[in-house]
Amino acid sequence: MECNTWNEKGLLFLAQELDGEESRQFQTHLVSCEFCKKETELYRKEKELYFRTEMFEEEPSSAVDREILRVCSKPVRPTRIFATIPAMVKNTLYSLIVLAIGFSGGAYFVGMKLASDAKKNEKNAIVVDKNSVHPSSQTSSMAAHQEKADSSLKGDSAAHKPEVIKGRGDMSQQGVVPVDLQDDK
Amino acid sequence: MDDKEQDRLLFDAWMKGDSQAFEVIYKKYRKRLMGFLMKMTRDRALSEDIMQETFFAAIRNANQFDRNRSLLSWFFGIAHKKAIDHFRHVKVEYEHQKEAERSIGSKIETPDDEAVNKHLREIVNEALETLDPLQREVFLLRELGGVAFKDIAQIMGCPLNTALGRMRLALRNIRKELEKRGIHGV
Numbered sequence: 001m002e003c004n005t006w007n008e009k010g011l012l013f014l015a016q017e018l019d020g021e022e023s024r025q026f027q028t029h030l031v032s033c034e035f036c037k038k039e040t041e042l043y044r045k046e047k048e049l050y051f052r053t054e055m056f057e058e059e060p061s062s063a064v065d066r067e068i069l070r071v072c073s074k075p076v077r078p079t080r081i082f083a084t085i086p087a088m089v090k091n092t093l094y095s096l097i098v099l100a101i102g103f104s105g106g107a108y109f110v111g112m113k114l115a116s117d118a119k120k121n122e123k124n125a126i127v128v129d130k131n132s133v134h135p136s137s138q139t140s141s142m143a144a145h146q147e148k149a150d151s152s153l154k155g156d157s158a159a160h161k162p163e164v165i166k167g168r169g170d171m172s173q174q175g176v177v178p179v180d181l182q183d184d185k
Numbered sequence: 186m187d188d189k190e191q192d193r194l195l196f197d198a199w200m201k202g203d204s205q206a207f208e209v210i211y212k213k214y215r216k217r218l219m220g221f222l223m224k225m226t227r228d229r230a231l232s233e234d235i236m237q238e239t240f241f242a243a244i245r246n247a248n249q250f251d252r253n254r255s256l257l258s259w260f261f262g263i264a265h266k267k268a269i270d271h272f273r274h275v276k277v278e279y280e281h282q283k284e285a286e287r288s289i290g291s292k293i294e295t296p297d298d299e300a301v302n303k304h305l306r307e308i309v310n311e312a313l314e315t316l317d318p319l320q321r322e323v324f325l326l327r328e329l330g331g332v333a334f335k336d337i338a339q340i341m342g343c344p345l346n347t348a349l350g351r352m353r354l355a356l357r358n359i360r361k362e363l364e365k366r367g368i369h370g371v
Contacts, residue, residue: 057216064233073204
């Protein structure tokens with residue numbers, strides 16, 4: 001009948017892989033267990049008779065010997081520090097770098113867009129400030145526009161006439177003058 | 186000085202550029218590694234290719250050598266990985282293509298055959314051929330490479346008890362095969 005101690009420790013004992021205490025315990029067990037004693041004896045004899053390394057060795061060809069000796073006999077170059085980083089860490093690092101480049105690129109373009117929008121708003125604000133129209137005249141011009149729209153709805157032929165845009169749009173008529181035109185004055 | 190310590194000194198000398206040190210290491214283990222690869226692949230040319238790759242990989246990754254392990258165990262670990270990688274790539278096609286060459290490859294004789302009992306060697310190797318590949322790998326890593334069971338478990342990516350179980354089965358099956366071939370008990 002098989003012995004569990006052999007299954008767990010027998011081969012490790014023969015391979016001298018048990019620590020001191022475990023090895024002593026197994027030796028004590030060997031005295032009383034016939035199965036383990038028999039297996040141990042059998043394996044030792046088999047190893048001596050049949051499992052000798054020369055039983056399984058093979059001779060490589062001289063061409064292989066020459067090639068291996070030629071390549072491996074050269075002095076080993078010191079390994080670069082970067083090469084010692086395990087592949088997983090390396091790959092993670094590469095991914096992070098690519099992500100960082102992507103994000104910073106995106107952030108750069110978004111920043112550019114925001115800055116140009118802010119500049120535009122700032123310019124418009126200055127122009128409106130300089131040419132601020134009196135609230136009452138603004139109201140009257142709005143009323144005029146409303147009137148024009150109403151007449152077009154009623155089918156007034158005069159109102160259908162396309163408005164001729166002079167200069168840079170009709171905003172100048174309402175007192176809003178582009179900065180460059182204002183500078184010309 | 187034990188074998189492991191001597192190997193470590195030779196390895197250090199090799200790393201410092203002593204080509205003679207590598208030659209000593211290589212001559213010491215070349216036949217064992219070749220034998221292991223021949224049993225794994227059953228093909229001489231392929232075994233020689235993997236043998237070269239093994240040593241080239243060893244020199245490239247010399248900084249990864251764990252000094253608590255034996256040098257031979259490290260070489261066997263690399264050789265095993267290379268052989269497994271190869272079979273993963275070629276898979277079934279390889280088996281079909283090389284089927285005819287197998288019987289020839291496994292019977293190639295070397296000059297050393299005269300030095301050992303030729304008949305016995307043939308019988309033991311035939312018995313080994315009948316083993317399940319995983320059992321054969323554990324058996325060869327242990328008996329030919331002297332690789333510790335915990336390292337075998339690591340190399341094969343299995344728990345220690347699985348490696349021990351495979352070895353027990355390998356021994357049992359080899360015994361059966363030897364008995365079938367007229368070698369009864371010892």
